[in-house]
Amino acid sequence: MRRGQPSEAEPTALAVLALDDARARTWLAEHQREDGSFSIDVGPYVNDSATGLGALALGSGAERERALDYLESSRALRVESTAAIPIDESAIGWAWARGTASWVEPTARALWALRVGRPSSATIKDAVDLLRDRESVDGGWNYGNRVVLGEDLPPFAQTTAAALIGLLGLDPDLESRGLDTLSRLWRVESAGGLSLATALVAFRVHGRANEARAARTALDRLVDGTRLLDDGVALCWAALAMRPRSPETIG
Amino acid sequence: MVAGGVSLRRLLREPQPWDEAAFRPPGTAHVAVLTASGYDSGLEVTVLEGLRAIGADVRGANVLLKPNLVEFDPTTAINTEPRLIAAAVLAFRRLGAASVRVGEGPGHRRDVQDVVTRSGLAEALTGVEAPFVDLNAAAVRRVTLRSHYTDLGELWLPAPVLDADVVVSMPKMKTHHWAGVTLSLKNLFGTLPGRVYGWPKNILHWAGIEPSILDIGGAVRPSYAIIDGIVGMEGNGPISGDPIESGVLVFSNDPVAADSIGASLMGSDPERIPYITEAGRFLGQADRDRIEQRGEDPEGLIRSFAPPPLGAGIAAG
Numbered sequence: 001m002r003r004g005q006p007s008e009a010e011p012t013a014l015a016v017l018a019l020d021d022a023r024a025r026t027w028l029a030e031h032q033r034e035d036g037s038f039s040i041d042v043g044p045y046v047n048d049s050a051t052g053l054g055a056l057a058l059g060s061g062a063e064r065e066r067a068l069d070y071l072e073s074s075r076a077l078r079v080e081s082t083a084a085i086p087i088d089e090s091a092i093g094w095a096w097a098r099g100t101a102s103w104v105e106p107t108a109r110a111l112w113a114l115r116v117g118r119p120s121s122a123t124i125k126d127a128v129d130l131l132r133d134r135e136s137v138d139g140g141w142n143y144g145n146r147v148v149l150g151e152d153l154p155p156f157a158q159t160t161a162a163a164l165i166g167l168l169g170l171d172p173d174l175e176s177r178g179l180d181t182l183s184r185l186w187r188v189e190s191a192g193g194l195s196l197a198t199a200l201v202a203f204r205v206h207g208r209a210n211e212a213r214a215a216r217t218a219l220d221r222l223v224d225g226t227r228l229l230d231d232g233v234a235l236c237w238a239a240l241a242m243r244p245r246s247p248e249t250i251g
Numbered sequence: 252m253v254a255g256g257v258s259l260r261r262l263l264r265e266p267q268p269w270d271e272a273a274f275r276p277p278g279t280a281h282v283a284v285l286t287a288s289g290y291d292s293g294l295e296v297t298v299l300e301g302l303r304a305i306g307a308d309v310r311g312a313n314v315l316l317k318p319n320l321v322e323f324d325p326t327t328a329i330n331t332e333p334r335l336i337a338a339a340v341l342a343f344r345r346l347g348a349a350s351v352r353v354g355e356g357p358g359h360r361r362d363v364q365d366v367v368t369r370s371g372l373a374e375a376l377t378g379v380e381a382p383f384v385d386l387n388a389a390a391v392r393r394v395t396l397r398s399h400y401t402d403l404g405e406l407w408l409p410a411p412v413l414d415a416d417v418v419v420s421m422p423k424m425k426t427h428h429w430a431g432v433t434l435s436l437k438n439l440f441g442t443l444p445g446r447v448y449g450w451p452k453n454i455l456h457w458a459g460i461e462p463s464i465l466d467i468g469g470a471v472r473p474s475y476a477i478i479d480g481i482v483g484m485e486g487n488g489p490i491s492g493d494p495i496e497s498g499v500l501v502f503s504n505d506p507v508a509a510d511s512i513g514a515s516l517m518g519s520d521p522e523r524i525p526y527i528t529e530a531g532r533f534l535g536q537a538d539r540d541r542i543e544q545r546g547e548d549p550e551g552l553i554r555s556f557a558p559p560p561l562g563a564g565i566a567a568g
Contacts, residue, residue: 005390010446040447043403045454047447096449100457105361105450143359143450149428149560151491154324158362192365229364231388233446 003230007031009038009050014236016057017250018243028054029063036070039098046098048074052109055117056250068118071110075123076102084149093130104134104141104159111166116250128170131163135174140181157185161198165247168205175206183211190218193228197237201247216242269469269533273397280505280536281305282512283546286498287481294338298477299345301502304545307475310347315384315415316340317473319422319438320355321490323369328494330366331423331479333375335500339421339477340381354411356386356441358451359490363387384411387445398469398533400462401455406470407447418442420473420506424499424513425484426492428559430460431524432517433489434510435476435503436534439467461526468506468534476509477502480516485556497554499547507535508542518555 007027016024033039038054040047048070055067076095081087093102094110111127134146140155141163147153164178179202186199196219203212219238228234240247283304287297316339318331336353343351353376360366363385367373376383389409396405412418422438430437440452440463448454455463478501486492499516503509507530514521521527521537531537 008446040407042407042447042454043401043405043458045403045457047449047454049449096453097457100453103449103453143361149487149491151487156360156362158360189362189365189369191368192362194362195365226364229367229383229385229388231363231385233388234362234364 003232009054011232011236013038013050013053013057014233014240017053017247018236018239025057025059028057032058032063032067036066036068037074038067042097045100047096048098049094049096049106049109052094052106052111052113055113060117064117068114068121071113072118072121072123074098075126076100085145086147087145088129088133091130091133092126094127102130103144104131105143105162107131108162108166115166115168115170124170128167128174131167132171132174135177136181138181139177140185141178155181155185157182157189157195158192158198160185161195161202164202165198165205179206179208183208186211186215190222193219193222193226193231194234194237196222197234197241200241201237204241205247268400269398274469274533277505277507277531277534277536278541280503280508280542282501282503282505282508282542282544284512284516284544284549284552285500285502285546286552287500288498290332290334290481294335295341295345297500298335298338298342301477301500301546302342302346302475305475305502305504307346307504309343309417311349312416313414314343314348314351314417314419315411316343316351316353316419316421317412317438317442318353318355318372319433319441320357320366320370320372322357322359323366324490327492328423328425328482328484329490330370330372331421332481333370333372335477335479335481336372336421337375337379337381339419340376340379343419348417352382352384352411352415354384354386354389354409354442356409356444358440358445361387361445361450384409386411386442389444391444391447394470396466396470398466400465401458403458403463403466406467407444408442408470409444412442412471417475418471418473419475419477421477421479423484424478424480424497424501424517426486426488426517426556426559428487428489430464430526431559432510432514432519434478434513435473435506436464436468436510436526436530439464439471439473442471443467461529464526465530465534468530473506475502475504476506478509478513480513483517483556487559492559493557495554495556497552499552502546505535507531507537511537511539512542512544512549516549516553518553
């Protein structure tokens with residue numbers, strides 16, 4: 001996560017995607033679990049949310065297939081819609097931890113991996129349905145829900161970017177609204193390296209060249225000035241955002 | 252997005268869900284309530300006065316201040332005010348601390364840099380030359396729990412928390428739509444790293460918010476609490492409520508006593524907040540007769556915070 005700490009699956013997978021680093025890919029392959037996931041045990045819970053990024057980073061082959069098999073078989077717990085949190089019960093998505101309920105970011109990651117690695121997967125439609133259901137009232141995505149206890153939850157740049165990266169080419173109207181929202185949000189949240197970097201990836205994969213240029217300038221300045229607080233995940237996203245080949249070519 | 256919380260009431264059928272050897276029976280606690288009209292000037296002196304009133308001894312200690320930093324919205328009062336945090340840094344140094352750091356793992360936003368910068372905390376800490384530690388990204392170690400309100404058995408805790416001699420919980424005084432109130436115990440959710448527990452620390456919601464508050468409190472054991480009630484949040488807290496000027500700071504050497512008095516200052520009956528009552532059995536002092544109060548008389552400072560629209564037994568983002 002930071003320099004000098006033990007390696008972890010999420011930043012390692014991002015580093016592979018950004019730098020095409022063979023040693024990092026080998027580390028990932030060695031740390032993939034028997035069930036195909038990349039997981040952390042948290043008492044009786046299993047945080048398997050790095051599996052989508054791991055699948056992308058492994059590249060084509062049997063290891064990626066195992067990770068995608070895991071994703072297809074480990075969707076979130078189906079939950080009921082309530083007055084407090086009204087949702088589309090039919091949309092399931094992916095969770096931070098196995099056996100719990102879905103959230104935007106892990107769903108977006110799984111969708112990205114399946115869209116690239118297994119575009120025929122029936123679960124892709126479910127992921128798109130979930131992101132459509134969770135879309136904030138004025139476009140974009142919060143980290144969780146659209147409405148809680150009667151409050152419309154605001155969208156954020158990082159979660160909106162994550163959803164847009166996953167959705168590429170799957171729902172043009174939803175993507176268009178999300179991109180419009182991200183075009184507004186990234187400037188508001190440009191003090192944050194993770195927001196800027198993920199927004200830049202989203203702009204690049206969606207071909208928004210003008211926004212990408214402006215976000216790149218801001219990200220360069222922030223990296224030079226702050227090193228993104230040495231946050232390994234944010235730095236890996238920045239490297240991915242800045243790589244010469246478009247992140248769209250991942251896969 | 253939705254979590255099925257574990258009922259604290261069900262867990263309380265257990266006679267004693269903690270290891271007796273790990274928790275001495277709560278003794279007498281000290282609480283000081285001081286008034287402050289704003290954040291602009293004189294805060295360091297007020298904080299120093301509060302810490303002295305509760306007998307804070309941090310000479311030679313490495314101190315970690317744990318504020319409440321969730322997400323940033325300029326229209327309301329979600330976070331512990333950065334000027335108060337900076338004043339606390341200076342006050343702890345004046346009391347002889349060897350080092351003072353500020354650490355938080357924001358529960359909602361992954362982009363800590365954005366929250367730290369836009370909230371004004373980065374600038375405030377630069378002004379007092381104090382480092383910020385992102386607890387969502389810090390190195391972690393597994394710690395076996397000595398209380399068993401959740402089924403977690405262990406926690407992944409950041410090294411900066413475990414290695415600090417003194418942890419100071421510095422919450423915002425605010426309502427919380429799932430837990431009732433956010434005070435010094437609930438604030439400790441932010442010590443757990445999101446990269447392990449998800450956002451917004453979702454695994455803890457599944458393990459049960461109130462049971463998690465108790466187990467985290469039992470693992471982190473903050474030495475002191477400073478509650479920012481100068482401007483609190485009422486209504487739909489912890490993020491969507493409204494600012495309320497209550498003009499108080501609460502200091503204590505016991506997080507349970509701090510929360511008991513803090514809840515009272517919000518117009519709530521702490522005995523009706525189950526996790527505070529339960530924490531009073533093993534983690535700290537909730538018995539008013541055994542809380543020595545210094546500073547102002549809390550009775551005259553009570554502001555009735557508008558209650559949150561409580562979610563019945565569920566937890567969510």
